[in-house]
Amino acid sequence: xxALPFVASDPGAHDAxxxxxxxxxxxxxxxxxxxxxHKRTLSRSEDSGDDGEEGSEARKRPPGVKRACNECRQQKLxxxxxxxxxxxxxxxxxxxKLDCKIDSSFKRVGKRSKNMEMEKEIQELxxxxxxxxxxxxxPLPSVKxxxxxxxxxxxxxIPSQLDQYINSEQAVNSLLDLRSGxxxxxxxxxxxxxxxxxxxxxxxxxSQEQIQDLFHRFFALFHPFMPLLEPAKTPDSYYDSSPLLxxxxxxxxxxxxxxxxxxxxxxxxxxxxLLWATLADVPQSYIVVKALCILCTWPLPISSTSxxxxxxxxxxMMQVAMQIGLHRPSHAQDFARFKIEFREExxxxxxxxxxxxxxxxxxxxxxxxxxxSTVYDWTLVPSGWSETNFQLPEDVEARLSIExxxxxxxxxxxxxxxxxxxxxxxxQRSVMSDFLARDLEEIEEKLPPDxxxxxxLYLRAxxxxxxxSAFFDxxxxxxxxxxxxxxxxxxxxxxxxxxxxxxxxGGLLLHASNYILQMIIAAGFALLKLLNSFFAARVKLAYxxxxxxxxxxxxxxxxxxxNDLPSRLAEVLAQLWKSGGSGLRxxxxxxxxxxNSLQLKVRxxxxxxxxxxxVWRWREEFQAKGRGNLETAVKNPTNPDSNVESSASSTVDVxxxxxxxxxxxxxxxxxxxxxxSNYEVFDPLGWMLDGYVNFPFDVSETPGLG
Numbered sequence: 001x002x003a004l005p006f007v008a009s010d011p012g013a014h015d016a017x018x019x020x021x022x023x024x025x026x027x028x029x030x031x032x033x034x035x036x037x038h039k040r041t042l043s044r045s046e047d048s049g050d051d052g053e054e055g056s057e058a059r060k061r062p063p064g065v066k067r068a069c070n071e072c073r074q075q076k077l078x079x080x081x082x083x084x085x086x087x088x089x090x091x092x093x094x095x096x097k098l099d100c101k102i103d104s105s106f107k108r109v110g111k112r113s114k115n116m117e118m119e120k121e122i123q124e125l126x127x128x129x130x131x132x133x134x135x136x137x138x139p140l141p142s143v144k145x146x147x148x149x150x151x152x153x154x155x156x157x158i159p160s161q162l163d164q165y166i167n168s169e170q171a172v173n174s175l176l177d178l179r180s181g182x183x184x185x186x187x188x189x190x191x192x193x194x195x196x197x198x199x200x201x202x203x204x205x206x207s208q209e210q211i212q213d214l215f216h217r218f219f220a221l222f223h224p225f226m227p228l229l230e231p232a233k234t235p236d237s238y239y240d241s242s243p244l245l246x247x248x249x250x251x252x253x254x255x256x257x258x259x260x261x262x263x264x265x266x267x268x269x270x271x272x273x274l275l276w277a278t279l280a281d282v283p284q285s286y287i288v289v290k291a292l293c294i295l296c297t298w299p300l301p302i303s304s305t306s307x308x309x310x311x312x313x314x315x316x317m318m319q320v321a322m323q324i325g326l327h328r329p330s331h332a333q334d335f336a337r338f339k340i341e342f343r344e345e346x347x348x349x350x351x352x353x354x355x356x357x358x359x360x361x362x363x364x365x366x367x368x369x370x371x372x373s374t375v376y377d378w379t380l381v382p383s384g385w386s387e388t389n390f391q392l393p394e395d396v397e398a399r400l401s402i403e404x405x406x407x408x409x410x411x412x413x414x415x416x417x418x419x420x421x422x423x424x425x426x427x428q429r430s431v432m433s434d435f436l437a438r439d440l441e442e443i444e445e446k447l448p449p450d451x452x453x454x455x456x457l458y459l460r461a462x463x464x465x466x467x468x469s470a471f472f473d474x475x476x477x478x479x480x481x482x483x484x485x486x487x488x489x490x491x492x493x494x495x496x497x498x499x500x501x502x503x504x505x506g507g508l509l510l511h512a513s514n515y516i517l518q519m520i521i522a523a524g525f526a527l528l529k530l531l532n533s534f535f536a537a538r539v540k541l542a543y544x545x546x547x548x549x550x551x552x553x554x555x556x557x558x559x560x561x562x563n564d565l566p567s568r569l570a571e572v573l574a575q576l577w578k579s580g581g582s583g584l585r586x587x588x589x590x591x592x593x594x595x596n597s598l599q600l601k602v603r604x605x606x607x608x609x610x611x612x613x614x615v616w617r618w619r620e621e622f623q624a625k626g627r628g629n630l631e632t633a634v635k636n637p638t639n640p641d642s643n644v645e646s647s648a649s650s651t652v653d654v655x656x657x658x659x660x661x662x663x664x665x666x667x668x669x670x671x672x673x674x675x676x677s678n679y680e681v682f683d684p685l686g687w688m689l690d691g692y693v694n695f696p697f698d699v700s701e702t703p704g705l706g
Contacts, residue, residue: 070106071098199239201247202270210260211235214253221511222252224454226297227396228290228356244278245291247271252298255560256510265561268300284320286353292317293353293360297513301561303568310514314364317357318373326354327375329390351390354379355400362403365410366465367518369605369612372407380404394448398455401443402462409436409466414606421604426477429469433483436466453501454508460494461519467491468522468607471529471600484535484598491526494519495547498554510557517558517566522607524551524573525614532580533597548577549641556637567637568630569611572618574638579621 068079069090081090081100093100199206206214212235219231229238229249239246251271254264275295278288292313299310321327325335329350333340342350358374365372379390380400392400412432416424424432440463447455467490470483477483498520502509512520527548530536536544555570602613 067102069093069100069102071096071100073106074108076108199246201267201274204263204266204270206250211250213259214250214257217257218249218253221508222255222298224452224508225511225513225516226294226356226360227393228293228352242278242285242287242291244274245287245294247274248291248294251300252294255298264301271300279316283324286321286324286326286350289317289321289324289326289357290353292320293356296360296364297515299514301564303563303565305565308565311364311368311370314361315373318361318375321354321357322375326350326357327377327379329354329379351379352392352396355392355396359400359403362406363513363515366406366607367515369608371415372410374403374407376404376407394450395452395455398443398447398451399458401446402455402458405436405439405443406462406465408439409462409469410606412436413469413472423472423603426474429473430477430479433466433469433479437486440466453497453504457494457497457501457516460490460497461516463490464494464519464523464526465607468526468610471598471610472603475596475599484530485538487526488530488535488539491523491530492543492547495523495551499550502554509554512558517555518608518611520551520554520558521566521569521573522611524548524555525610527551528573528576528580528614529598529610535598545641552577552640563630563634567634569615571630571633571637572615574640575622575633576614576618577640578638 067081067083068077069081071093072079072081072090077092079090079092081093081102082088083102089100092098198208199211215235219229223229223231235246238249247267248271251264251267254260254267257263278284278291296310296314296317299308302308323335325332328334329342329347332342332350358376358380361374362372364370365374413424413429414422416422416428440459444459447459467483467487470480470487473480473483498509498516501512527544530539531541531544531548552570552573555566555573559566559570561567600609600613602609602616605612
């Protein structure tokens with residue numbers, strides 16, 4: 001006979017049966033779900049007597065259990081607040097200086113709900129605006145936010161006309177404008193009819209008219225030197241992708257900005273703050289790498305090389321680019337925590353950004369006389385361009401090949417591990433010069449027929465970088481005179497291309513990149529040395545003087561601020577020019593050290609050693625004798641064409657005998673600052689045009705230097 005099911009006559013009996021069955025379960029039985037156990041506990045709590053009271057006490061929070069403060073509960077963070085025996089604020093509230101308190105009625109407020117409240121309030125404003133426009137005589141009622149526990153901004157009144165906004169970010173901008181008393185009706189709108197808000201950076205506010213004008217200037221005047229960005233994108237899209245990139249574009253376009261000349265100096269400090277705040281956020285996006293490319297191409301104005309962060313930012317740019325996998329654009333998932341699949345446009349943009357990184361890095365290394373940190377791997381070689389996504393525009397491909405040549409030149413001449421300053425021997429330099437000269441000719445032959453004048457300018461700059469190695473040749477080298485003559489041709493052809501750029505390209509020289517400026521300065525110092533040495537006997541002095549005057553004028557034109565580094569270097573060039581005789585040959589007695597006058601003391605800065613060497617000599621001649629106050633001199637620039645100081649004691653030689661390729665050597669006058677050989681090695685990092693420092697060598701011991 002089967003057992004009859006148990007039927008309880010009252011709830012208590014049923015609970016007792018449940019209790020009995022629960023105790024009878026074996027230890028190996030599966031655990032009872034929390035929901036079932038919870039129901040059974042509630043059933044037991046309904047019993048009268050001590051058992052019900054004990055169950056109620058078990059459900060209460062045990063005494064001594066800590067409770068998080070309101071601020072930590074809002075952020076869902078662990079809290080170490082103590083309430084007994086005395087109340088002590090938690091460490092997070094003490095660190096952030098927050099009001100640490102525990103409120104039993106506190107409820108968390110989500111960010112999404114705050115944004116929803118803001119949008120609802122904007123909708124309420126739109127509705128009231130529509131009512132106001134239908135009956136303009138009726139005063140607007142006060143704006144009431146929808147009921148919610150979340151705090152939201154409240155306005156007691158609104159302007160006579162209010163704009164529409166597309167999302168919560170623009171809603172916040174609108175409320176800020178209202179608080180500032182700005183009328184939204186005057187703001188421009190996009191194609192959808194929504195307001196384009198003004199942009200703020202610390203204490204600087206730019207209207208949409210200014211932003212549009214500056215972006216137009218950037219893409220028309222600056223972008224051709226570094227075609228990295230997309231002109232079709234709107235300023236708002238650039239701001240949404242990266243505020244740092246947006247403001248760097250603004251700062252570059254503010255150079256020589258006649259409507260507001262004070263904008264660039266005012267932006268320097270805020271952009272520096274934004275830059276370092278952005279770089280502190282790890283990991284970065286490749287949009288930030290684009291921003292660093294632009295900033296390294298047109299750095300913020302400085303007056304001293306010791307305060308110039310460009311070379312350091314260049315290293316950060318390359319490291320960030322490799323950290324996020326730009327050097328392996330088709331395998332970016334290997335550098336991320338999850339699988340990434342790019343669209344064709346995104347993959348091409350990453351390849352283009354990696355190409356720009358290497359070109360900028362090479363130019364920074366060349367211009368600052370430092371070893372390059374470029375990575376010319378499979379992505380950047382022609383064999384990798386067979387894939388459609390890796391193909392580059394012809395002009396960009398030509399510029400990349402030019403920078404690869406600069407890299408080859410640097411590594412061929414200045415990376416000898418057996419030499420204390422990295423220089424190769426005269427024999428090696430002579431052989432490598434022949435190979436590099438042929439490589440440069442091949443690059444020029446392969447340039448596309450419609451290559452821009454800026455591409456040819458970069459080509460001439462690479463040729464100058466190559467030929468500046470002549471200053472490291474020994475005067476006893478068989479090819480010494482040939483290399484000097486090749487240097488003269490490279491210098492003059494580069495400067496002619498610079499001046500043609502200013503004429504044919506609508507004044508683009510005014511907006512040239514920092515690298516072009518550095519090469520112009522190097523060309524100026526090369527002319528200064530050549531025209532005040534024995535080499536002047538074999539060139540047209542009138543033509544050389546004209547080039548030098550135009551060079552100083554070009555440097556002063558590119559200068560963007562009073563007493564910035566270009567204006568100071570232009571003044572140094574002018575003072576050295578006049579001190580050396582203003583390019584006028586002086587017929588004096590011949591001496592054995594004449595051909596040593598082109599040797600350098602500073603030899604650790606690669607092709608830019610000439611610039612650093614010349615500034616060192618200027619410091620010894622002018623600053624050490626109290627005649628080199630650049631702060632005063634740049635306000636009243638020296639006229640290099642004036643011969644008041646030099647012509648009185650100089651005799652112009654109108655015809656010197658010609659012997660050999662360069663003729664006999666004539667030593668410079670005693671006031672000339674160039675000459676000497678067999679020097680000590682030193683490599684200062686940040687010294688140029690800073691405070692007084694002592695020479696690591698004695699210039700007075702060099703023949704011809706008084």
